[in-house]
Amino acid sequence: MFNKVITLIDEANNQDPNTEQHNGQSFPKESLYALRMSEMLTRFKPDADELMQIAVRAQHIQRWKSPRSDFEMNKQGYHQWRSALYIFHASSVVALMKQAGYGEAEQNRVYDAVAKKNIKRNPDSQLVEDVASLVFIEHYMLGFANAKPDYNEEKWIGIIRRTWQKMSDEAHEFVLAGNITLPGPLVGLIHKALE
Numbered sequence: 001m002f003n004k005v006i007t008l009i010d011e012a013n014n015q016d017p018n019t020e021q022h023n024g025q026s027f028p029k030e031s032l033y034a035l036r037m038s039e040m041l042t043r044f045k046p047d048a049d050e051l052m053q054i055a056v057r058a059q060h061i062q063r064w065k066s067p068r069s070d071f072e073m074n075k076q077g078y079h080q081w082r083s084a085l086y087i088f089h090a091s092s093v094v095a096l097m098k099q100a101g102y103g104e105a106e107q108n109r110v111y112d113a114v115a116k117k118n119i120k121r122n123p124d125s126q127l128v129e130d131v132a133s134l135v136f137i138e139h140y141m142l143g144f145a146n147a148k149p150d151y152n153e154e155k156w157i158g159i160i161r162r163t164w165q166k167m168s169d170e171a172h173e174f175v176l177a178g179n180i181t182l183p184g185p186l187v188g189l190i191h192k193a194l195e
């Protein structure tokens with residue numbers, strides 16, 4: 001069942017029309033993201049059970065099907081989009097789990113984790129959030145910074161601090177112990193934000 005659902009998740013993400021370059025190769029964007037999530041989970045929490053491996057792999061499943069542009073381009077629209085995404089991703093992975101033969105209790109556990117239910121109180125949701133934050137810092141923060149040249153230092157310190165606040169103490173320790181690669185040009189800002 002586990003291998004089947006991972007294959008189904010990967011097949012879904014391989015349909016992404018958006019691509020990203022990595023090591024000279026072109027990948028469907030969400031397929032590469034899913035692989036990075038799984039790789040980070042292996043580093044951060046190598047003993048994670050198979051349900052959390054599924055949740056982490058499916059965290060962005062078929063994200064391109066729910067574009068930001070479908071919502072108002074303001075703060076409220078952004079939060080509505082994020083909330084809708086959580087439900088979309090959680091529902092999508094649960095449908096694949098059902099197809100692979102998983103029971104209702106297992107589906108519900110993954111749904112809650114991917115939908116980010118009760119972050120800080122639900123260890124599964126917190127784990128998905130931690131891995132997503134670690135992947136963002138290591139792989140996407142610099143690209144995000146380059147795409148926002150109008151953001152000043154104060155705005156960036158706020159973004160870094162908000163990312164940090166979402167993470168558990170365990171994830172903080174993981175970063176501070178040097179277990180992820182920080183984006184070189186932002187290291188000074190990251191240190192300043194965490195002081």
